[in-house]
Amino acid sequence: MERTSRRTLLRAAGVAGIGCFSGCVESLSGDGGTDAEPSADETARAESTTDGDDSETDDRDVRVEGSWPSFQRTPANSGSLDEPSGPTDSVEELWRVTAEDRVTRAPVVADDTVYVGSWDDTLYAVDATEGTTEWTVDTGGGVSTGPPVVVPGGVEGASDGLVTFVGNSNGRLLAVDAASGDVHWRTDLGAPVRSTPIVVDGTLYVGCSDDHLYALDVADGQTNWRFRTAAPVASHPTVTDSTIYVGSHDDYVYAIDVTSGDERWKYEVRNGGGHGTTVVDGTVYIADTDSYLYAIDAESGDLDWEVRERAAGGTPAVVDGTVYLSHGSAAAVDATDGTVDWTFETDGIFGSPPVVADGVLYFGHESKAVFAVDVAEGRELWHHDADYAVTGALSVSDGRVFYGDEYGNVVALGEK
Numbered sequence: 001m002e003r004t005s006r007r008t009l010l011r012a013a014g015v016a017g018i019g020c021f022s023g024c025v026e027s028l029s030g031d032g033g034t035d036a037e038p039s040a041d042e043t044a045r046a047e048s049t050t051d052g053d054d055s056e057t058d059d060r061d062v063r064v065e066g067s068w069p070s071f072q073r074t075p076a077n078s079g080s081l082d083e084p085s086g087p088t089d090s091v092e093e094l095w096r097v098t099a100e101d102r103v104t105r106a107p108v109v110a111d112d113t114v115y116v117g118s119w120d121d122t123l124y125a126v127d128a129t130e131g132t133t134e135w136t137v138d139t140g141g142g143v144s145t146g147p148p149v150v151v152p153g154g155v156e157g158a159s160d161g162l163v164t165f166v167g168n169s170n171g172r173l174l175a176v177d178a179a180s181g182d183v184h185w186r187t188d189l190g191a192p193v194r195s196t197p198i199v200v201d202g203t204l205y206v207g208c209s210d211d212h213l214y215a216l217d218v219a220d221g222q223t224n225w226r227f228r229t230a231a232p233v234a235s236h237p238t239v240t241d242s243t244i245y246v247g248s249h250d251d252y253v254y255a256i257d258v259t260s261g262d263e264r265w266k267y268e269v270r271n272g273g274g275h276g277t278t279v280v281d282g283t284v285y286i287a288d289t290d291s292y293l294y295a296i297d298a299e300s301g302d303l304d305w306e307v308r309e310r311a312a313g314g315t316p317a318v319v320d321g322t323v324y325l326s327h328g329s330a331a332a333v334d335a336t337d338g339t340v341d342w343t344f345e346t347d348g349i350f351g352s353p354p355v356v357a358d359g360v361l362y363f364g365h366e367s368k369a370v371f372a373v374d375v376a377e378g379r380e381l382w383h384h385d386a387d388y389a390v391t392g393a394l395s396v397s398d399g400r401v402f403y404g405d406e407y408g409n410v411v412a413l414g415e416k
Contacts, residue, residue, distance in 0.1 A: 103404025117143020167193025
C-alpha cells in the first residue's frame, strides 16, 4: 500500500518503495511503461523522442483559488500573490506536525491541503486548517531539495482532478493523486532529482543530477525530450510561452524551446548558475553564489544589467517592477536598471527565497526566524521565533504562512 490515510505524521516502519530501473516508467494504474530515455550526446543539445505535439490540457493559468501550488507559486517563479492573503500583524503558531527528518523545501498549498516532502523519504498531505494528516506516501528517497508541485488534470483517474508531482534523492519522480495519495506512475531518471518540477500544457519539466533537463508527459511519465548541460541541473525551471529557462551548475543559464528541446541561447554567470530563474515582462532574473543579480533579455539572451547585493543568492520574486531578494538579508531592486531601493539587514547569511503577498515580503532565516517586511519601505512588520533554522521557501495562502524547518516541523502561522 502506497498511502496511509488520516494517521499521525510519522512514517510507518516497513513501508517499502517499489523500485524501477534507470530510465524506465512504471504505471501503477495498470499498463506498464517502457524505457523512454534516449542516448546522451557530448554537447548541450536536445534529444527529441516525440513529434512535438502539445497536450490538450492547458494548466498554465489554472489556479486553485488562494493557493500556492508550487515553488514560487507560478510557472514563471514570480513568488507573488496579488490578492490579500498573508498575515500583516503579529502572528502565532496555529498548528505544527513533525516528520522524522528535516523539511528543507517549501510546503505547497492547494485546495486547503498542504503538501510537503521530507528527508525521511515521505510526501505528506496535511489539512491546511486543522493540521491533521490526510495521507502519506513513501517516495523511495529523501525529498531533500525540490518541493512538490500540484496541478489540475493530465493523469487519468485522478481524484478531483489534482495531481502532485515530486522527485527524490534516489532519482525517482512520482505522480501522486492529490486527494487520495494513490501513486499513478513513477519514473526513474537514474540520478538524484534536486530540481522542482514545473508543469505547463501537459508537460512536466524537471532538472536532474545527471546534467539533464527533462520534459516528461504528465499522463504517464514518458520522456518527450531531454537537454544536456555540462553539470547537474538542480535549479528551479521557469516556463513562459514557448521557452523554458533553467540554470545549471556549469554556470550557464539556458533558454530552451519547450516543444523541440532545442537551445535558443545561453548566458554565462560568474559563479553558480544553479539557482532558480524568474521571468517577468520579457526579462530573466537570476542570482549567483557571488551575490550578483542578473537581468537578461528573455528573447535574445543579452545582459540588460547586473548588480551585486548581499541579499542575492536565491530565486528572486518580481512584483510591479521591483525585484525582491532574500538570502539572509533582504533587498528591493528596481527591475528596470538594478538600482537598490532598500535593504533589510539581519544577522546571518543564509535564508529562504522571498515570497510576496499583498505588499508584504516573507522569508525564513538560519537564525531560527521568519520575517515579514513591508515592501514599500523595507521595515519589519513582525518576526516569528522558530525553534530551528528555516532555510526552505515559504508558502502563503488564506491569511497563513507555512514553513518547514531543519528538525522536521511543518508549521502554520496566522494573525493573533
